[in-house]
Amino acid sequence: MAEWTDPKRVYVLVCGERLRGDDAAAVLAAEMLPADALALAEVIEVGLLSVEALLDVPEGVAAIVADTAIGIAPGEVVVLPLENVARSTGRGAALASSHSLPPDQVLALAEALRGSLPRGAFVGIGGAEFGFGEGLSAPVSAALPAFVAVLADEIRRLATD
Amino acid sequence: MPKADIATGEHNFEVVGIARVEGEGTLRLRISDGEVSEARLSIFEAPRYFEKLVVGRTPDEVVDIVTRICGICPVAYQSGASMAFEHLFEVEIDPQVKALRKLFYWGEWIESHALHVYMLHAPDFLGYESAIAMARDHKPVVEQALRLKRTGNDLMKLIGGRAIHPVSMRVGGFSHTPTRAQIEALREPLTEALALSQATLKLVGTFKAPKFERDPLYVAIKHPTEYGLSEGRIVSNDGIDVPLWGWRDAFHEEQHEGTNALHARTTDGRTYMLGPSARVSLNADQLHPLAAEALRASGLAEQIARNPYWAIAARSVELIHSSAAALDIVDSYQEPARPFTPWAPRGGEAGWGTEAPRGICWHHYDVDDNGRIAAAQIIAPTGQNQGMIEQDLTAFAPQVLSLPHAEATVRLEQLIRSYDPCISCATHFLKIEIERD
Numbered sequence: 001m002a003e004w005t006d007p008k009r010v011y012v013l014v015c016g017e018r019l020r021g022d023d024a025a026a027v028l029a030a031e032m033l034p035a036d037a038l039a040l041a042e043v044i045e046v047g048l049l050s051v052e053a054l055l056d057v058p059e060g061v062a063a064i065v066a067d068t069a070i071g072i073a074p075g076e077v078v079v080l081p082l083e084n085v086a087r088s089t090g091r092g093a094a095l096a097s098s099h100s101l102p103p104d105q106v107l108a109l110a111e112a113l114r115g116s117l118p119r120g121a122f123v124g125i126g127g128a129e130f131g132f133g134e135g136l137s138a139p140v141s142a143a144l145p146a147f148v149a150v151l152a153d154e155i156r157r158l159a160t161d
Numbered sequence: 162m163p164k165a166d167i168a169t170g171e172h173n174f175e176v177v178g179i180a181r182v183e184g185e186g187t188l189r190l191r192i193s194d195g196e197v198s199e200a201r202l203s204i205f206e207a208p209r210y211f212e213k214l215v216v217g218r219t220p221d222e223v224v225d226i227v228t229r230i231c232g233i234c235p236v237a238y239q240s241g242a243s244m245a246f247e248h249l250f251e252v253e254i255d256p257q258v259k260a261l262r263k264l265f266y267w268g269e270w271i272e273s274h275a276l277h278v279y280m281l282h283a284p285d286f287l288g289y290e291s292a293i294a295m296a297r298d299h300k301p302v303v304e305q306a307l308r309l310k311r312t313g314n315d316l317m318k319l320i321g322g323r324a325i326h327p328v329s330m331r332v333g334g335f336s337h338t339p340t341r342a343q344i345e346a347l348r349e350p351l352t353e354a355l356a357l358s359q360a361t362l363k364l365v366g367t368f369k370a371p372k373f374e375r376d377p378l379y380v381a382i383k384h385p386t387e388y389g390l391s392e393g394r395i396v397s398n399d400g401i402d403v404p405l406w407g408w409r410d411a412f413h414e415e416q417h418e419g420t421n422a423l424h425a426r427t428t429d430g431r432t433y434m435l436g437p438s439a440r441v442s443l444n445a446d447q448l449h450p451l452a453a454e455a456l457r458a459s460g461l462a463e464q465i466a467r468n469p470y471w472a473i474a475a476r477s478v479e480l481i482h483s484s485a486a487a488l489d490i491v492d493s494y495q496e497p498a499r500p501f502t503p504w505a506p507r508g509g510e511a512g513w514g515t516e517a518p519r520g521i522c523w524h525h526y527d528v529d530d531n532g533r534i535a536a537a538q539i540i541a542p543t544g545q546n547q548g549m550i551e552q553d554l555t556a557f558a559p560q561v562l563s564l565p566h567a568e569a570t571v572r573l574e575q576l577i578r579s580y581d582p583c584i585s586c587a588t589h590f591l592k593i594e595i596e597r598d
Contacts, residue, residue, distance in 0.1 A: 047325055048232075052311055105293060112296040113303060 010158045011057045011118070012043045012151070015067035015103070022074070022127030022140045026066035029125075029148045037152035040159040049103045054110035054118070062158035063120035065103065066151055068140070074128035075143035077150050082107055082117045120158060123151050188577065190558055200554040201417075202547055202577075212537040215526070219533060220246040220332045220506060223526065227539065228326045233276070236269040236317065237517030238539075239330040240391055241524040245513035246332045248406060249528060252504045257497035258334040264344075264490040265320040265330070266390060266515070267483040271354060272313025272324070273518035274437070274476040274483070277581045278361060279306030282473045285575040286368035302364070305357050309480065312347075312354040316487065319343055334501030344494045351488045358480035359455055365477045366459045370470035371572055373557050377469075377549060378431055379439035382516050388447045388482060389440060391515040397433065398443060406512035408523045414540065425545040432548035435520025436580065437475035442466040449489075452482035469553055472579040506532025517542050519581050543582045550580050 014030045016023045030043050041064075046053045049065055057063045065082065072078055086107035103122070111117045125147045128137040136144065191199040211230055215223045224242050228235040240262065247254060254262075279302065280292040289295040296303040314324040319339055321327020329335045380401065384393030395411065396402050403410045412433075414423040427433060441448070442465060445456065456462055456478045464471040465478075508530040514523035520542030527536040557576055561569040 047323075052307055052314075055307070105291070109293045109296055109303070112293055113300060113307075 009061060010041045010120070010155050011061055011063045012041045012155065013049060013053050013057075013063060013065050014043060014045045015047065015049050015065065017047065019132065019134060021129040021131050021133060021135065022068050022125075022137050023130050024134070025068045025125050025127060025136060025140050025144065025147060026123075028136070029144060029151055030066065032144070032148045033155070034148075034152055037155040041155045049106045051106055051110045051113065054106065055113060057118045061118060062161070063118040064151070064154055064158065065107075065120070065122045067103065067122070067124050068127035068130075069124035070127060072124070072126035073139075074126045074137060075139035076126040077143060077147050078122075078124050078126075079150060079154060080122045080124075082120045082122060083111075085122045086111050086117060119161070121154055123147075123154050188554065188573070190554065190573075192558070192562060195559060195562065197555045197558045200551045200558065202551050202554075212539055215534050215537045217533055220250075220511075220526075220528070223534060223537075224331055225328070227524075228328075228330075230539070230541075232325050233273050234269055234517045234519070234522070235326050236266050236321070236330075237515055237522045238524075239327070240266060240515045241513050241522050241539075242526070243330055243332050244391060244515065245406070245511035245524045245526060246506075246528075247504070248513055249509050249511035250332070250504045250506060252333050252502050254334060254502060255497045255499070257495055258338065258500065258502075260490050260494060261320060261335065261338060261497070262330070263390060264487055264494075265317060265327075267487040267490075268313045268316030268320065270313070270479060270483040270518050271358075271487070272310050272317065273581075274480045275306050275309035275313060275361075277518075278365065278473055278476050278480070279303065279309075281581070282476075282575075282578050283365075283368075285571065285578065286365075286370070286473070305360065309354050309357050309361075312350040312484075315350060316347060319347070331501055333504050334497070334499075336500060338497055338500040341494060341496055344491055348488065348491050351484055351491060355451070355481065355484040355488060358477065358484045359451075361480055362455050362459055362474065362477040365474050366461060368473070370464070370468060370473075371557075371560070371575070372468075373470065373553075373560070373576075374467040375469075375553070375556060376467065377439075378427070378433040379442050380433045380435055380521065380545075381440040381443045382514065382521060383444060384447065386447070388444050388449070388486070389516055395514060395521065396443065401427070405514045406510075406525075408512065408514055408521075408540065409525070412545075414538075414544070423540075423544050424548050425540060426548060432552050433545065434469075434549045435542050435545050436472065436518075437479050438465050438469065438472045439520065440516065441475040441478055448478065449482045449485040451485045452478050455481050469576060469579045472581070476581075508532075519543060520545060543580070546580050546582065550577060550582065 014026050016026045018024045018027055027045060085104050088104045107117060125140060125143060128139055189201045190197055215226055224239050227238040227242050230238050284292055284295045287295055317324045317327055322329040329337050379398045382389035382393045383396040394402055394404055395408060401411045412425050412427055414425050417424050461471060461474045465475045508528055511528055512525040514521045522542055523540040525538040526534050529535045553576060561572045
């Protein structure tokens with residue numbers, strides 16, 4: 001893992017695809033972050049969360065995984081400790097692809113390889129539409145400012161913890 | 162869930178969720194008197210209509226659209242489409258651009274094969290339910306996989322603009338080509354990837370595979386002087402020999418009940434096998450010398466040719482080949498004078514096939530006189546392998562029926578995973594149902 005000299009910083013791993021409806025919510029939210037939160041964060045658009053991205057989070061640096069989620073109401077914003085998401089393996093999203101692991105399994109694999117996960121959180125917003133094309137569904141669009149605010153608050157909290 | 166009616170001797174098995182395959186489907190086995198009477202791999206992920214999405218589009222738009230068919234083999238889709246149009250429009254490609262395209266493709270092979278060998282298939286051989294469980298006991302092995310995968314991804318990102326759904330390929334070449342210095346920077350990671358690939362084959366050589374032998378019809382691209390990738394002819398081990406645009410001369414697609422993926426057969430109705438085992442068996446003499454030597458030293462050539470479980474070794478051989486071939490391109494790369502050759506569209510039929518990591522991916526487009534797509538046919542490798550997977554399962558299943566249900570399921574899943582099926586490409590979670598009458 002890389003050296004990191006600014007302990008205040010937080011890695012924000014932004015997941016999603018701009019061209020798949022609500023899957024773009026975290027990408028759009030990251031672009032709307034206020035300057036003070038951005039100054040504390042290293043924002044990295046990862047598309048799909050990968051083990052490599054988590055292994056690249058320097059020791060001692062916090063991480064936020066921001067993504068659209070299913071299984072919660074569209075537009076609902078949630079904050080979950082990363083460890084809790086990793087512990088949900090087998091109870092959360094099913095493995096539907098050989099090409100990529102679902103986030104809970106990515107986190108669990110990163111934990112196995114790192115020895116521990118970075119301190120941090122999953123910040124998610126419930127999505128409704130994931131079809132081809134740009135544009136958020138009405139409930140996600142309406143909740144985007146709240147998603148941005150929660151993401152910014154989490155960056156500030158982790159940067160000063 | 163296994164169900165058994167002891168009084169009548171009828172048994173029904175249903176296994177939900179084959180892990181570590183791409184997409185959503187079900188395998189149903191019907192067994193009567195200890196014999197498999199039916200093996201059906203049903204793919205019921207919704208069709209994705211890419212062949213319709215491209216109608217009315219221009220060739221360059223098609224190249225951008227088809228990359229979205231698959232997150233792990235986008236280069237195959239882009240290459241097949243680009244090269245089909247270039248063949249129709251008689252576009253001469255700069256030799257350095259051609260070399261760059263091969264390098265791009267080797268990146269996809271490295272990334273895809275590393276993922277499959279280590280994360281998807283090795284857990285079967287080492288007795289783990291997943292790569293996560295394997296990582297707890299074999300951390301260096303998983304780290305090795307991630308380093309290999311990263312090299313492939315970095316290579317694709319450099320040339321394609323991004324690793325998943327790259328954006329730089331276009332008809333005639335690329336929209337942008339890397340500098341000599343950027344390509345030179347790949348030397349160190351590729352040198353490590355080559356060493357890791359050689360270690361991978363040695364590791365795989367220690368695995369024990371289930372005993373299962375057959376002599377399939379193998380189909381792959383063969384080139385006169387190099388390991389078949391994107392130029393040459395489509396050949397088989399029994400005499401099929403057609404040009405890359407002539408897939409329809411030797412094969413056809415057909416609809417099968419209960420699946421959204423079209424199967425492919427030879428024109429005389431036979432199933433066939435594509436992918437690493439087919440390629441290594443048909444083109445072993447054209448492997449990079451380092452890969453050929455590693456294959457010889459492994460002593461696994463015969464197993465690769467006859468036992469589908471040893472596809473993991475074929476992939477490992479191809480990891481060596483693609484890393485070594487990529488390094489050769491790094492050695493010789495010179496920046497092309499221009500990233501792409503200009504071209505003019507014309508009406509006609511455009512067809513081409515290239516070797517995706519899982520096997521030949523074939524494209525055909527009818528182009529109207531305005532240079533727009535009138536019709537399209539895109540044939541993914543998994544649809545072509547589907548019949549062979551079912552045939553292998555039918556032949557292999559009796560060996561495992563006496564085993565406890567869970568163990569039998571693992572062996573059957575492992576066989577399916579040998580093909581690295583990409584169900585999403587084919588149309589798509591796999592569910593296994595075994596019915597014993």
